[in-house]
Amino acid sequence: MKNIITHFRLMAFFVLVAISNSSIGQPLKPVWISTGDYVAPTFMLETPERYIFGTLASTLKPDGNMGDPFVDWGSIIVSTDKNLMTQDSIFIQFIDDWYVMIYQTLLLDNGQILLTGRAFHTDSNDYRLGMIWLDESLNQLHHNLVGIENHHIDPSGAIVINQSGNLVTWGHVPQRDAADTETPSNQFFFIEMDQSGEIINSMVQNLDSNPYYLWPVGADKYHMWSWENSIVQLNADLSYDTTYPINLSSDFFIWRPQPFNAQSYFLLGDRLGGSPGINEVDIAVVHVDNEANVLNSFVFGFDGELASGASLSSIDPEVLFIGGTRSRVDYALIDSTDFNQIFIHKTNISGEILRTSFYSTNGSIWLGNLLATSDGGCLISGGYYDFMNYPFTNIMDAFFLKMDTNGIITSLHTNKTPLKPTAYTIHPNPVKDKYRIYCATGQKTKAMLYSLNGALVQRFEFVSDFEADVSNLKPGAYLLQLSRQDGYMESRKLIIMNR
16 A cells, blocks of 8 residues: 555646536646656745746656656756746756755745755765755856765755744765765754855754654744654754654554644644555644644545545635545556546635635646645646556656635646756856856757857857856856757856856
């Protein structure tokens, strides 16, 4: 059963039909990100003027298998207006010469957007926390690679804002032997930074219960959830304090915390059950206060079906958006007639369902995440897996759509042209003195840099990557024209900053 659940969460999805309160709507197109390879949604963010969507994207090998970790992976970031009309998009694969996979985004106090993820260096076989600061137009402002001196770390890629407004990240500290082979350990690292990335505090300590996730609770402590259904409490300085056991039924498998308010938070997961011979999976929701007391728990499911991939989000203190994916219990026998739907429950704080909406298609769909929005509705992320490709490839597409407070899809992007990542990665951009340009195909490229009045100011050729020096050029906007030997052409805007 555990393998079925894991496979179920990894399936991609696409939304074509919207059903709200048993009424069938017209097929609609959300923001759709497709590369012809593997794309899966990772995060959503609302700013005062825009929505920011993130995905992980992998180039598939000729046999249809996933590409090598980091080397064949990158992140597609898309910025839209509040009507989901695309404004900007970028493809990120490197921070300096470190590969990076972006997992999370935060809106900072100064209005900047912070992207974070795991960064890996192929030469040193080391990991760091990768951090990139953007504006709303997705221009890169600056970046940072964070580690702990004299330690090999394996960052989670996640980051939270604590009670003081500082950034906190964490992860494992694996053990390495003389042959540079890593083995798991019960050591964890914690780093606190200000919002510019300056380190304030860091520490390494043992945590026996192997917890995951971290979030601030109360005025001066943190909670981490453990697979063993316990809560590890840390002090304000991130040092270990105590561990609380949580009295949950043995058929509950909690795997995702969701902050709610200053006094409490929710834990999401699965509950296994069903009659003899029929294995069902329902969504389990547990409401916990800052002292690790269970305030309430409720379960959502469908008779004789799997309901998994749960997500919860809330802005209104009286309203929750809780969602997941439903499928038949014989889901493992995949064919074009399998039944898959995304469902979204709008509930009150006690779990009473106020409204339910369903979204389905003939392919395989899976709910990625929910994000409650300032207008009382929510954003939904997901992906699409076409059964016609199964089992020969891992082709997946990602999508994002908007639901209003009444459960109706509104303001959809109607452009049917899939977004694709660019073939070239440029970093940093904006640039002061030097930038590096990468091309994953390994084909020769001619590059010509023009001023906005059309004057050619720089030209060069390269195969896989090249470092260009623009220290002698005046600050301002330039047009970089790239021509690959196979005929592919691409134009990019390059911003040179004041020095």
